Amino acid sequence: MVRRPHQEPVRVAGRGTPRAINRQILLNLVRAWQPVSRADLARHMGSRRGAVSLIVNDLIAEGILFEGATGESPRGRKPKFLYIDSRKRTVIAVDVRPTQTYTMVTSLLTEPIVGVSSFPTQADPVRFVRTLAARLRRLMEDHKELGQCEGIGLVVPGMVDREGASISFAPRLGWRQFPLRDLLAKATGLPVHIENSGRACAIAQAWGVRREAGRSSDFVFLSVSDGLGVGIVVNGEVLRGRHNVAGEFGHVPLAGEGPPCACGATGCWEAYVSNLATLSRYFGRNLSPRKPIPAEIASFSVDDLVARARGGDSKAVSALHSTAHYLGLGLASVVNAVDPERIFISGEIIAAWDLIETTLRQALATRVLAPAASGIEITTIPLPEHPRLRGAAALVTAPLFAVPKVG
Numbered sequence: 001m002v003r004r005p006h007q008e009p010v011r012v013a014g015r016g017t018p019r020a021i022n023r024q025i026l027l028n029l030v031r032a033w034q035p036v037s038r039a040d041l042a043r044h045m046g047s048r049r050g051a052v053s054l055i056v057n058d059l060i061a062e063g064i065l066f067e068g069a070t071g072e073s074p075r076g077r078k079p080k081f082l083y084i085d086s087r088k089r090t091v092i093a094v095d096v097r098p099t100q101t102y103t104m105v106t107s108l109l110t111e112p113i114v115g116v117s118s119f120p121t122q123a124d125p126v127r128f129v130r131t132l133a134a135r136l137r138r139l140m141e142d143h144k145e146l147g148q149c150e151g152i153g154l155v156v157p158g159m160v161d162r163e164g165a166s167i168s169f170a171p172r173l174g175w176r177q178f179p180l181r182d183l184l185a186k187a188t189g190l191p192v193h194i195e196n197s198g199r200a201c202a203i204a205q206a207w208g209v210r211r212e213a214g215r216s217s218d219f220v221f222l223s224v225s226d227g228l229g230v231g232i233v234v235n236g237e238v239l240r241g242r243h244n245v246a247g248e249f250g251h252v253p254l255a256g257e258g259p260p261c262a263c264g265a266t267g268c269w270e271a272y273v274s275n276l277a278t279l280s281r282y283f284g285r286n287l288s289p290r291k292p293i294p295a296e297i298a299s300f301s302v303d304d305l306v307a308r309a310r311g312g313d314s315k316a317v318s319a320l321h322s323t324a325h326y327l328g329l330g331l332a333s334v335v336n337a338v339d340p341e342r343i344f345i346s347g348e349i350i351a352a353w354d355l356i357e358t359t360l361r362q363a364l365a366t367r368v369l370a371p372a373a374s375g376i377e378i379t380t381i382p383l384p385e386h387p388r389l390r391g392a393a394a395l396v397t398a399p400l401f402a403v404p405k406v407g
């Protein structure tokens with residue numbers, strides 16, 4: 001049975017709370033507040049300092065926490081600060097995209113340790129796993145000094161089965177019913193967690209929002225890229241649905257007849273807002289994700305398009321505005337369906353956020369049912385923060401901090 005990441009740390013401990021749960025609560029508080037003193041932890045937990053110290057001492061003895069630099073205190077003895085000990089524990093994050101696959105090594109807190117590298121994604125999934133495993137084995141060999149790898153987190157632009165074992169269908173990759181998890185685990189000797197990329201971004205966002213944790217327990221994460229990934233968090237839990245496909249808004253039609261989509265249908269929201277859709281408009285071509293992309297367009301990116309827009313190219317500006325318009329229209333359906341507190345957006349097009357936000361919000365306002373929803377808080381996650389790779393890393397690390405469910 002695969003451990004599914006828990007999203008929201010429980011924040012309140014009581015006298016009757018079992019020790020195992022107090023321990024996980026304390027661990028999550030250190031994660032959110034580090035560097036943090038024992039006294040502060042006791043305050044956050046509403047516990048006695050002695051009780052907190054007992055748990056802390058165990059966690060230090062197990063190598064999970066360590067005590068670092070002495071802090072400043074206005075009087076009395078100076079407190080020592082506690083940190084999660086991720087010095088010798090790492091995670092490998094993998095972001096599989098239709099043309100390139102990206103890898104990164106992170107700490108237990110999903111912070112990058114070894115920067116991003118990439119290689120072309122092979123169309124044949126069996127060959128892809130072989131190549132990926134060889135590269136990851138070499139990566140571990142080259143970085144032995146980093147210590148123990150806790151596992152591999154891998155995100156795909158597609159749907160993953162309920163057990164988190166197989167890719168049920170990844171339209172842009174053309175992979176169906178492919179048992180990626182066990183093949184990669186066997187080839188690398190490491191535990192592997194796989195997830196849809198939009199959903200993994202949502203998990204990382206829910207888990208990683210440091211001191212804000214608990215502020216947004218209802219939100220939607222949009223990952224606008226080769227495709228459109230959507231992750232939905234309601235009451236702090238990622239929405240999965242019966243077949244683990246909940247939140248696949250990317251394939252909800254904006255129009256019955258429309259541009260061809262990778263999934264085989266036409267007029268899907270994704271087919272209006274993917275990077276290919278934006279480039280299609282700029283080049284005045286009807287490009288299909290199901291057909292080879294002409295070389296002159298394949299070598300041109302949304303980053304290039306944004307640069308041209310900033311340079312005064314009016315066709316580039318109008319291509320970006322069209323995408324923003326469709327993003328807003330589709331987002332209105334999501335807002336009407338889920339009524340979240342907040343939206344997060346990442347993707348190449350976010351580099352032009354200052355140019356497109358107004359257009360997106362205008363389109364959103366025309367279709368949201370609750371008028372106030374057009375002013376919904378939208379937070380952009382810049383690409384240098386590697387939201388998808390951190391999402392992949394969170395698949396491995398979030399379960400390590402998960403609070404056991406009671407009752």
Ligand SMILES: [Zn+2]
Nearest residue numbers: 251261263268
């Ligand atoms: Zn579709």
